[in-house]
Amino acid sequence: MEVVASSGRHLFLDAGSGIRTLSEDASGLDRVDVLLTHLHMDHILGLPFFTPLLDPVIDVHIWGPISTTKTLQERLSRYLSPPLFPVRVRDLPSVTFHDVPPGVFEIDSVRVIADLVCHPGPTLGYRLEDSGSSITYLPDHEPALCSNDFPGDPEWTSGHDLAKGADLLIHDSQYTDQEYEQRVGWGHSSYTHLLEFARQTGVKTLSTYHHDPTHTDLILDGTHDWLRERANGLEIIAGKPGVVIEL
Amino acid sequence: MQGGAATLYLPPMQQPLELILLRQLASYLTIPMWMMDDSGDLIFYNEPAEGLLGVQFDDAGPIRAEQLIGMWQVTDLGGEVIPDAEFPVVAALTKQTPMHRALRFQGMDGAWREVEVTAIPIEGQGNRFLGVLATFWEVQG
Numbered sequence: 001m002e003v004v005a006s007s008g009r010h011l012f013l014d015a016g017s018g019i020r021t022l023s024e025d026a027s028g029l030d031r032v033d034v035l036l037t038h039l040h041m042d043h044i045l046g047l048p049f050f051t052p053l054l055d056p057v058i059d060v061h062i063w064g065p066i067s068t069t070k071t072l073q074e075r076l077s078r079y080l081s082p083p084l085f086p087v088r089v090r091d092l093p094s095v096t097f098h099d100v101p102p103g104v105f106e107i108d109s110v111r112v113i114a115d116l117v118c119h120p121g122p123t124l125g126y127r128l129e130d131s132g133s134s135i136t137y138l139p140d141h142e143p144a145l146c147s148n149d150f151p152g153d154p155e156w157t158s159g160h161d162l163a164k165g166a167d168l169l170i171h172d173s174q175y176t177d178q179e180y181e182q183r184v185g186w187g188h189s190s191y192t193h194l195l196e197f198a199r200q201t202g203v204k205t206l207s208t209y210h211h212d213p214t215h216t217d218l219i220l221d222g223t224h225d226w227l228r229e230r231a232n233g234l235e236i237i238a239g240k241p242g243v244v245i246e247l
Numbered sequence: 248m249q250g251g252a253a254t255l256y257l258p259p260m261q262q263p264l265e266l267i268l269l270r271q272l273a274s275y276l277t278i279p280m281w282m283m284d285d286s287g288d289l290i291f292y293n294e295p296a297e298g299l300l301g302v303q304f305d306d307a308g309p310i311r312a313e314q315l316i317g318m319w320q321v322t323d324l325g326g327e328v329i330p331d332a333e334f335p336v337v338a339a340l341t342k343q344t345p346m347h348r349a350l351r352f353q354g355m356d357g358a359w360r361e362v363e364v365t366a367i368p369i370e371g372q373g374n375r376f377l378g379v380l381a382t383f384w385e386v387q388g
Binding site for chain 2: 102146159
């Protein structure tokens with residue numbers, strides 16, 4: 001997932017396997033920022049294959065959730081080191097790590113709001129605001145888990161403030177309602193909860209994301225038809241590689 | 248992204264995730280539990296706590312810190328009034344240190360009860376002080 005700010009700054013949201021193919025977008029840049037929501041393997045798997053990391057001309061800034069025991073660099077070093085990867089963090093030419101507590105920071109023209117969301121282990125969601133547009137990125141999120149009466153009370157709904165009124169919500173859409181019954185507490189959303197969360201927060205456009213690996217394209221086509229039938233005016237974008245959204 | 252005027256950050260409506268998770272846990276436990284936010288407002292107590300306090304949370308609702316003072320009569324085991332600073336929840340809130348003590352209090356139903364109270368400060372990721380969690384054990388007999 002790549003966001004291009006009004007200033008031209010490139011921000012990459014998480015570093016799954018797809019980030020490798022986005023590497024060429026960073027060609028010619030002097031800086032890129034990678035915002036990690038959490039350090040589960042599917043969200044950092046592609047990091048060592050992101051070529052700007054090895055380019056001494058590009059300053060790479062990696063942002064990720066704070067920990068009480070180890071810095072972000074120390075935690076990522078568990079992956080970016082032998083035997084899992086031949087290149088060590090200390091050998092990367094120009095990387096800066098930022099441990100992010102819940103709060104607000106700025107990257108060039110982008111105001112970034114980070115907050116913890118309901119998912120196993122400390123997991124951030126991000127809201128990016130730039131020139132009147134807003135994107136909320138909640139790739140791994142189980143909004144119904146933390147509430148007795150979801151979607152009843154915004155005050156007690158994980159992720160609500162991050163998503164409220166956003167132009168674009170990119171949200172976890174892993175399970176059918178039936179699958180979710182067997183996966184409560186796994187940290188992902190059902191389709192019904194996805195729609196309810198989008199309605200509760202009043203977002204304008206919803207992009208699905210983080211599909212279950214067992215869901216084929218045929219299944220996902222049916223999923224998006226199902227969502228659109230129940231969208232009630234909410235624009236729904238089928239999240240898939242290559243989709244470009246301009247705000 | 249391209250666009251016009253800057254978007255204002257909307258004021259927070261939502262409780263911190265750590266408090267959301269705690270409330271969810273408290274609602275499932277049979278241990279009486281009470282939660283305050285970082286300003287001392289009472290934001291939740293669970294059903295077992297309702298039995299001790301003598302009023303349902305749905306009826307009492309969130310209670311501002313200044314309204315909590317004097318709501319329940321509290322004494323030590325000898326019947327002497329306890330200074331506010333010696334309440335476990337006050338110590339946890341103001342000094343951000345845990346505290347445990349036995350005390351007696353009168354619930355809203357008029358009954359006096361002897362309880363052991365443990366209050367701990369809730370600190371979230373990034374050393375954020377978020378409030379206080381207190382548990383109550385009624386001393387039987």
